[in-house]
Amino acid sequence: MNRFDQLVSEQLKTMDKLLFIQSEIERCQQLEKELITLQNQTELDSIQAEISNMKLELRQIQETFEHQTEEVIRTYQDRQQPIA
Template structure:
């Protein structure tokens, strides 16, 4: 049961990262739109690069979260069977 608890804790930490990054991404996309409206091309390009990196990091965190979910389910089933 300890390994299950550890897996759930790790998954919750990943979820926190995921939610934080999603919030930051939304904030950056709002700034991106404002810069586009103001036609601030240099700052816009820099922000677009940052957004692309954040989206890639978000994809990676989603992948980790999915793997953790599978591991939590597998561990829970093992614990349930052995009890």
């Protein structure tokens, strides 16, 4: 597998992580709404902390994805340049 293909493969894995974390945040936010309605403060505090942690992880994954995108673009451009 060449470098470009490897980078794209890694980026797809990162995208999968990103989508998973986003869906988990949405799930937890729905649970958060239910706990607010039930006025269950102990579990609400716990789910809010979990949401906060996942949002931080999501930001880190997004940064990784952006760096990977830059590297994929660089690698692709290097492949397109004629060899002198």
